[in-house]
Amino acid sequence: MRSVSKYFDGGDTVANYKLDMEIDDGEFVVFLGPSGCGKTTALRMIAGLEDPSDGEIYFDDDRVDGTPPADRNVAMVFQNYALYPHMTVRENIEYPLKVRGVPPEERDERVAQVAELLHIEDQLSSDPGEISGGQRQRTSLARAIVREPSVFLLDEPLSNLDAKLRLEMRSELKRIQNELGITTVYVTHNQEEAMSMGDKIVVLNDGTIRQVAEPQELYRRPRTTWVAKFIGSPPMNLFEGANNDGTVQLDGGNSLPTTAETSSPTVSLGVRPEDIALSTEPPDTDWTVPGTVKTVEPLGEYVLVNVEVGGSVVNVKVSHTDAGPGDPVHLTFDPEDAYLYDENGELVA
Amino acid sequence: MSVESYLEDRLDRDVDGEKLTAILVFMLPGLTLFAIFSVGPMVYSAVGSFFTWNGFDIGQFAGFETWVATFQDDAIINWSNLRALEYPMGALPQNLIWMLVHVPLSTLLGLGLALLFADLRGRSVLRSMVFLAFTTPTVVIGLVLLFVYDPQAGIFNELLRALGLEGQVRNWVQEPQIAIYALIAGGVWVQTGFSMLLYSSALAGIDPALLESARVDGAGRFRRFKDIIWPLVKPVTAVVVIMSMIWVIRIFAIVYAAGGPSGGPGGVFSVLGLEVYQAAFSTPIEYSKAMVVALIELVIALPMAWYIASMD
Structure with a gap:
């Protein structure tokens, strides 16, 4: 497969x-x-399990919608693994080969290969019911890989694993995908998984694509306020305000200069929690907003401070702070780290 | 081996003597009823079958006399007709033929309908319609069969006429060589509802992701059935097959309603249940013969009941 386009x-x-x-x-x-x-x-x-009601899907230049899943050369890993309970791990893995009429010697060889790749050589003769969740996951991956599909589809494959195993399988999956170089589509609601594994992330909401971007870009330049609020933990802060040619009049009272041009009367300014600095003294810059500390949550790695600004709460991630609840503080940020969104929530600059 | 030491072997290790006594005490009422109403009559017939009877009074010890006589009775096994494969062959062979034809047919039909209805809109209505036959009293089924096969008003003959098969029109339940199959068709109609229901719930229990996964793996309709569905409904198949075997060996009301106590003209579709009834309740009363025939039925059904009960 040279270039998959769908x-x-x-x-x-x-x-x-x-x-x-x-x-x-x-x-x-x-x-x-x-x-x-x-x-x-x-x-x-x-995968072909659902027919699009409208539109077209192409693999390379071949139109595949209407083609049954068996003829698409796709492999899929299901959320619950969908291992055949009456077959052993080996039989599960070789099933797609068997269905396709691959001769037994070649089947054995290929099963042995993927079993080694996924470290489940010792489980081959077990029943799916006898092995652990992680091993089941690997078996299900092995069954998908053994066919050497042109597209690899994964539907929330890690959501049924515990946190530690999930982390382990995440890097494992990435390693296997790198090794095999198979085009992979991975579905998840977990943004950490998405950010750590994806070459490209497609953010979807209400059935439509909100943004397609590489992980860093998605995080750095969310194209809409919806994506901005969806990505990041805690997500991006949005300061609402009015647009006065060249300045943004924040609801909190402050006026911030901006270089971005938009005709939108109301705008919002997005800043990531980690890009905001907190100080008790008024700083010497225009890019500052006063507020009152509501709560301080020391989380070990960083301290999360909730600051009330003009009626709404702003999350700030700092490494250390002396401020306590009720203290007046000043939030400052670099204009480079602030994104201006127009009234429709679209990124302006 | 005493009951206690036997149970101790079979029960969990942590069941001590005190617990065991409690278990036995709690089992006592059930066991008593079981002994009085199940084991008692069985033993009573087993013993009784070796005696002569005057009506319902026990007579003298007769050894295997009744057993031998029963197996030589044309109503039970008609050896010469059996060799010629002509009806009437006697109640025992006929009952077994019934089993041989009825069980596979009703099982396959039930599975077929369950598969057919699985993804269909309005499946619950269709299922109820098929299952209705199973809920209908079997006597009524027998009467309905009489109507269906009636040469003048029967719908089956009317269908043949509509298809242009006038020559085939006949009274199906009076035709010696065919009548039994006409009745078996009725039995299949009843039992199909039951096996369909069991299969339907087994199919509903299969994770749809398994079938989707098989689709993506490249399995076509037939392979999905052979490799995924069939192995997964196999335990249900065992239940369906044995339940319908037991149902057939006990069959009575349909046959009685369709052909009276003699089991059709010359007993062409007589079954074991009918012979028990005849021996016990119509003159001359042959109580020991009734016991022998009932025991034959029991011997056939018991291993199956045992198998079902010991399934996990």
Whole structure:
């Protein structure tokens, strides 16, 4: 497969609405979105388990919508692994080969290879019911990999694992994908997984694509206020204000100079919690907003300070602070770290 | 081996003597009823079958006399007709033929309908319609069969006429060589509802992701059935098959309603249940024969009941 391009135009009002995207060969793409956003439906349409009600899907230059899943050369890993309970781990892994009429000697060889790759050689003769969640996950991955598919589809594969195992499998998955170079579509609602694994992240909400970007760009330059508020923990702070040619009149009273140009009368200024500095003395800059500390949460790695600014709460991540609840403070940030969104929530600059 | 030491072997290790006594005490009422109403009559017939009877009064010890006589009775096994494969073959072979035809048919039909209805809109209505036959009293089923096969008004013959098969029109339950199959069809109609219901719930229990996964793995409709669905409904198949075998061996009301106590003309579709009834309740009363036939039924059904009960 040289270049995978998929284009769908799902007309289904409930699930997906006019999705347009292209996935390059060998890319690790993550569909990220809250539950019910249509990411799984999108994946199932790629797999062929669901037919798009409108629009077209292409693998390379071949139109595949309408092609049954068996003929698409896709492999899928399901959220609950979907291992065949009456077959051993080995039989599970070799099933797709068996169905495709691969001769037994070759089957054995390939099963041995993937079992080694996934470190489940010792479990091959066990039943799925006898092995741990992590091993089940690996078996399910092995079953998908053994076919050497051109597209690898993963539907929240890590959500049923405990936290430690999830972390382990995350890097494992990434390693395998790097090794095999198979085009991968990964569905998750966990942004950490998305950020750490994806070459490209597709943010979905209400069945539509909100942004397609590399993880860093997605984090650094969220294109809409919705994405800004969705990505990051805690998410980006948004200061509401009015647009006065060249300055932003914040609801809190302050006026901040801006270089971005927009005709929108009301705007919001987005700043990540870690890009805000906290001081008790008024700083010598225009980019500052006064507020009152509400709560201070020391989290070890950093201290999360909730500051009340003009009626809304702003999250600030600092390494250390002397301020306590009720103290008046000043929030400052670099204009470089602030993003201006217009009244429709679109990024201006 | 005493009961206590036997139980101790079979129960969990941490069951001590005190617990064991409690268990036995709590089991006592159930065991008593079981002994009086199940084991007692079985033993009573087993013993009684070796005696002569005057009506319902026990007579002298007769050894295997009744057993031998029963197996030589044309109503039970008609050896010469059996060799010629002609009906009437006697109640025992006929009952076994019934089993042989009825069980696979009703099982496969039940599975087929369950698969067919699985993804269908309005499946609950369709299922209820099929299951209705199982809830209908079997006597009524027998009467309905009489109507269905009636040469003048019967819907089956009417269907044949509509298909242009006038020559095939007949009274199906009076035709010696065919009548039993006409009745088996009725039995299948009843039992299919039951096996469909069991299969439906087994199918509903299969994780849809398994079938989707198999689809992505490249399995077509037939392979999905053979590799995924069939192995997963196999335990239910065992239940369905044995339950319908037991149902057939006990069959009575349909046959009685369709052909009276003789089991059709010359007993062409007589079954064991009917022979027990005849021996015990119609003159001349042959109580020991009734016991022998009932025991034959029991011997056939018991291993199956045992198998079902010991399934996990």
